Amino acid sequence: MTAETHLRRPGRPRSERAEKAIIEATLDLLAEEPGVAGVSIEAVAARAGVGKTTIYRRWPNKEALIIDALASLKAPLPEVEGLSVRADLIALGQAMVGEYNSKHSRCMWNVMGGAEKHPQLLEQFEAQVMRPRKEVFRRVLAGGIERGELRDDLDLDVARFLLIGALTLRGRSMSDIPPLAEDFVEKVVDTLLFGLAPR
């Protein structure tokens, strides 16, 4: 058994506590103004109250740690039923907006803002975290077309940009705007399904 699988085995509360503290410390640092440049294994170790070797046993470098920390901001998307595209999109949308808060936004913006200095970081985040999520939305939309609930000439990417764009833009705005109305996601999905033009 390697050190890695040993550490990740469930039911080891001390390692789990350390891992949680390390992830939280990474997010705290990422949310601060220097962004990725402010994150180092040393700084994370100091903030989490663990030794550097504890971190290196689990993560080979700071990029891998940052990707896991960013991934931890993402709620697992719910299993979608595939019964109605409207119900599926609302369920996915609710999970998405539920994960937004100002720390989440600041971490993401700081990583995006420094992207040209850390192109591999963003690429890996895209491949490991974002692409599988995009696929879920695409699958739900494609299922809706198959069942005749959606127009069969639909451009899936355009449809996805409209939905995710609205949720992201509103959900990630700064804290001075009023909290999301309870029916916001439902309104977004219905407005998108039925269009702006009169029927």
Add this chain to the structure above:
Amino acid sequence: MTAETHLRRPGRPRSERAEKAIIEATLDLLAEEPGVAGVSIEAVAARAGVGKTTIYRRWPNKEALIIDALASLKAPLPEVEGLSVRADLIALGQAMVGEYNSKHSRCMWNVMGGAEKHPQLLEQFEAQVMRPRKEVFRRVLAGGIERGELRDDLDLDVARFLLIGALTLRGRSMSDIPPLAEDFVEKVVDTLLFGLAPR
């Protein structure tokens, strides 16, 4: 005549060149990783090759300079005709996506990421630059409802979030994705107008 109006009087090429160099230097610094924290009157003066007093004659502090620099990233929105909501939205959308490039994105992300440390900066940017732009979109949508081109039960904010969200999300993505298709804005507007569900 005050120093300010003197400087801003048209037809003074030397002042204009200095002003342009100052704005560009501010954007260059903002686009780098420390974001707002990396911008100081000293650093801008050094990068633009002007004296600090040249900057202070025009801007009282670094926040005012940053807001003008960010505003310079925004294309002026075209006069909309009010003849067809579809044509108006496409014209506005084209202007919007035309202003996106990776420097624009990095500046905006860096400012947003540091927002909690500079709340007034973001508030003033919102009030001076973003709010008037949002009003243009709201006016076009409201005109569409008045003329019966759009459903009269439409939530204008939800409709705006869908449109702007899609354009922002796609337009501001990093440079490794393919360039925008020429008909992207048109497709977004039509998908939104006619909805995803079959008619």
